[in-house]
Amino acid sequence: MNITPTPQQQNVDITNCDREPIHIIEQSQQHGVILTVNYQENKILQASSNAINLLGFSPQELVGNPLEKLFSEEEVRTLFSKIEAKQNLYPREVSFKNQQYLAIPHLTEDEKLVIDIEPFGETLSPILFQEELTKILKEIKDTDPVKVMCHQAVSLIKDLYGYDRVMMYHFDEEWNGEVIAEVKEENLESWLGLHYPATDIPKPARQIFLKQGVRMISDVNYQPAPLFPELKEKINLSKSELRGVSPIHIEYLKNMNVGASLTVAVILNGDLWGLIACHHYQPKFINYHQRQSCKFLAQVFSNKLALKESNTFLENINSSEKIRKQLLIQMNSISNFTQALTKFSPKFTDLINCSGGALFNENEITLVGKTPTEKQVKKIINKVIKKQSGSVFQTKQISRYYEKAQNFTATASGVLSIKISNEETYLLWFRPEASTTVDWGGNPEKQGYVKDGVQFLHPRKSFERWTQKVSGIANAWESYDIEAASNLQDTITHVLVRKQKDEIKNLN
Template structure:
């Protein structure tokens, strides 16, 4: 049934029908007893024309009601019905009209009061109050909910004598299903049949939450119109005599039902279902008898609520064992990336899911069958920006615009939980489609017809013959308990993530302290080594000057050369140590002039006259100007050095921008670096290529790496031996344009 027809159903003003059922009489009066409206059958019951009482006092009816002329009992009943600011009438009050007794039932409607007069005489000859005690005992004789429901329909039918009694349960989408039934043997069973939500539309369900019983005594009698001085229709929501929607009357006639009676089943403040009673001849039961049936509904409501809580508690206990197993696996997980693998199998088993995903800091960690990373990234972003609730759960992906990217996939059910309100990190569970067949009581369509003014109205279906529908696109719904447990597991994963993050922070702090100590030690040792190395060099020079023997001269020369080499190494280590101790003063560094200065310096001392050193685009970076200069000088100088032996060495420097970084690529066509050497190239004293062919200390790139780390930047290398190398420097953009 399309949305336009549902709107048509929902717009029917069933609370202001402008009429009552024909078995009673209605008076609408204010708190002073002035009659504003009444049913048109007042004269037929009391002998007084409604034109004579409208606008007058309700005491005008006293004689017909067997009361003294001055008795203002109806106004007194209204006054007595107010308790602590709340209107709570003690219904019913009994009067006699002619030879027949009537129950007087009070209710409120805006600023006025409704006075329903209903016959005391009933088609139910035995007083059901004599049966209700034993019936309730029979009803509650079993612990299983389904058995209790089956007992309830049997005992309700025993009490009120209707030919068919059903428990009609509402599903989440508003449609109903007959889940228990007791009937006369010759009637066809309706057990297990489904009825569309439009059969009992939303506004009707709201009235069932307000009035716990609803009697339609005779579908064939014409309703009695309400007349009055006030043209506005009176709200009859709380009137027991309220007339029935013409659509519903026709619906019952199409079902061959002459009388119906319903008792609401309210669980935790919501309409869980109805005790729906049908009779195939007119049947009237009075107010007290309906109240007895209402007691059955209230006891059944409490019983369902209790059994539901017991079922949830049992389900919760079964989940707790799985939660403990997941917690144990999380405690043994060493890093965040392993969390999903550690508990994935348990998650799928516990939640009857096909996939479990953890989207954390822009990375997807999945177990089982999960969507693509791009789909989950987009879903996480949408949920974080639009879904404020702690948990998101659906059993029909195609019905939610948030999940448009999952349409057409095998996933029909999704449950998602955000790790924290500030982050877009999410846990996801996925369920596959579970196709099913629903047995409808007739094809669930309404027929649209048009009145003599060409206005559309709903005509109920004529056929209630069983109609089968294959339902696709749905997964098994996520229960309330499952959602609670998922949140609990989210909290455990949050705790595990926080624990790992704290461990990493502590480790990083220790590493920083160790590096600081190492820097201090290297600086001290390097500085202290300078003095003895200077002395060694001086003594070697002295030996060379004093000795005339060639062997001694040669050995002294070697001592001097080794001392000089060691002095250079000490100097480079000292420079490396200074990098760790130097304060990083970040500024906006214009790279063009910096790089052209380096180019000019290197071209002056070039080793190959054919060197081509290209400076291309030069976007600015943010950093310490001195340290940034040291980085680029080292890397470009290395590129020139390791390419000078080719015929035409070419070195290029090019900067680009991406979403979050300034990226520089320094490329040469030199000797290249093999895969094994690439693993250690940024280590202290690590050198590449033929050590006799290229000078160097092996400290330059280690220094570069350290400077980059202190800037929150990265340096990597891509290289092929014999072809050349590209060093890639990535600087955070921050406030750099």
């Protein structure tokens, strides 16, 4: 039998999931029709196969024809003049076979025209719509803790759109995620606090969320409608409202017994911070305008989160700046800088929330607070820190770099360090391990095989809570911790350079 090595053994970091070209899937979901158009020549290039059912024209009847085959002359003229003037394109109400639809045009990144035609759905009166937006603005408050803000956001979406389960899913620095807020129907078990591995939402899917913001899968059991005819150069459907779904993700949702989903990106400072993930256990469609309000809600949420994060950053930096200035006074008045930083109050360890620290200078180690032994700290410096190219190093799990660090997880699981200029001088801050278990939504050590350096993965069959024992993981260092450490690094360097200059002056 062929025994396949585990990813750890193979050290493979490319997966089939990261390679799947989901943006050029060339399929529409069943509930709407995708048209691709050569707008320079006013010629329909492709239509999805379901056009016959929804619009009453087969792709063969549409392809090669001008857009007037489907829309009024005036609509087409307006659309083309907007494209020419590089103005925003807006959806228009249209009707086919006595049904109301919304035609949603957009240009792809390489300037091709795509028109999504989807059911208009339930109309919402402008007053109700305004009420919805006011609620969103009022009920998400940046004065609340982040968890409360997340709860408010998911509650609002649940109230407004009625999905069975609405979750705030937050990514960590390695793109694993955790459900940090959840509102659900009573009969469903809770997924709050469950973790999911990065491979569940591969990089291409995360990148599309940065561009598109909101994505609805209206029926997990849908029949995909391929675009006809196939073109040599595949059309990029990243921004389409109707882009067909990767079969792998459909399998995933079916394994979860989910019938429909809505996913909204939460983007913070240009990066994907998280997703609002909504599940329904039956097919579910919400219209374009409702999806736009979800996107608006996510934007309001992330603006308030950004404000909150920058306030927290400033508060922490302000308080660490006070300590840094006191340390500077001590360094200026005491000639031995190790003593200045470790023997008086404040000590350098007071700068950052930590359990202890170490100062390594001219092969001498001075320990402050709760720390590993001197010998162990020297090992951390020699085996890990000296090997780093940058002068600031941080990890929440030092045992990833140095296995024997498993022996002192209670004192130093997290390590933040700075190197002082070219000298062999280092300052280290330590944090103990924070938790000893992680609850996963299903065992993430999935079955798979490796071929040509690629790890082939399949969605998990079970999403039952699976508790993993972990050790040696501290609370992550925050950006303000790292900023405070590098500010101190600059200060120490300046003091040392000035003292050297003074010494040279005195010699002359």
